[in-house]
Amino acid sequence: MRALELFRLSARSLRGHKLRSALTVIGIVIGIAAVVTFVTLGASLKADVVGEIDQSTANNIYVLSTPEGDQGFPNRPQAVFTDNDIETLRGVEGVRQVVPQGTVAISTLTLGNQTIARQQVTATTPEAFERATFQDGRAFEAGAAEVVINGQARTVFDRNLSVGDSLTVGLRGNGTATLTVVGVVDRTGSQLPFQSFAGQPRFYVPADRYYETTVQSPTLPGNPRQQAYPQVTVVADPATLTSTQERVAAALNGTDAEQLQPAGYALSARTSGDIADNLADLVDRLTRFVTGLALISLVVGAIGIANIMLVSVTERTREIGIMKSVGGGRRDILLLFLVEAAMLGALGALIAIPVGLAGGWVATAYADIALTLAPGWFAVAIGVGVLVGVVAGIYPAWRAARVDPIDALRYE
Structure with a gap:
């Protein structure tokens, strides 16, 4: 047929x-x-x-302490990177900047007569904004009573937050701090690539003024207390990214972070490409x-x-x-x-x-x-x-x- x-x-x-x-x-x-x-x-x-991992973060190396074998979204990174570790990383060949990032526990945010509940804000340094795109304003200054917000944070109150507004932060322990909004940013250069996916409101404050997480340094004489961060972003020379990543990973050996991290955790130095692939x-x-x-x-x-x-x-x-x-x-x-x-x-x-x-x-x-x-x-x-x-x-x-x-x- x-x-x-x-x-x-x-x-x-x-x-x-x-x-x-x-x-x-x-x-x-x-x-x-x-x-x-x-x-x-x-x-x-x-x-x-x-697409989120664009050229603006292509030369970033993200240093974290996470559970061994964790290759995807960093799971419960530990605050183990001390100021001493940050100085060590700054001395690595090929490193342009080292930007620490942590969180400050809060209870409320107040604008005028309106108060909303919030659990934390992000503490970092002015260097985090050097390659950022601002919708309005500028980066905060080190040690200043200032705050930078992202675009999503503008709408958390009944009226939009603007540069120049005064924002009262309810700190844990019943204390308060009044901060001036000085900038509206799309995202910071030190942000992990996936942190902007959910489009969450973010508030950034100076770490040297508001960040309080400290540990005793096990490698310095006298074991002084130092600030300890869960994430450090290393900005490398794009031409030597791979070799700089290897040197950064090697420099982590013998640091405070290596000794402070819990059992079952491991230090990692990942590029944006590594995280994108995962x-x-x-x-x-x-x-x-x-x-x-x-x-x-x-x-x-x-x-x-x-x-x-x-x-x-x-x-x-x-x-x-x-x-x-x-x-x-x-x-x-x-x-x-x-x-x-x-x-x-x-x-x-x-x-x-x-x-x-x-x-x-x-x-x-x-x-x-x-x-x-x-x-x-x-x-x-x-x-x-x-x-x-x-x-x-x-x-x-x-x-x-x-x-x-x-x-x-x-x-x-």
């Missing part, structure tokens, strides 16, 4: 049972559309993650997992195709007998039903692609990230639809091919 004739007969059969065929196609559409939606969301999230790999794994769950719905679609094809075989028993009596072979009958099943799968896949893209657009809009397409998956989706149809139609087609023509002609 010619291929064109096979497709003509298959299409005629499907048109003859429009409602049943449509319901079967819906099962395939749901399964493949879910896959396309999650793949599109994963591709968009991955592009957003990589985060991209994490997103890929999550995407594969969620997509795997979505594939379960394809099983339902495959069962629907198998069911309609089995019903079709029963309804067309007499037609099969006539085809065999006029010279149709088992191969022709087998191909006829396989083509019908494949057409159902392909039709479902073609409809599922725009439906899945619409779902991806809604998901990325909700997550507030740019839509990024994964066109390679569109071809895969069509292929999967056809494959599901063929696999689901194998048994019904085999059963139709084995129908005895004499019994089929007697069938009523």
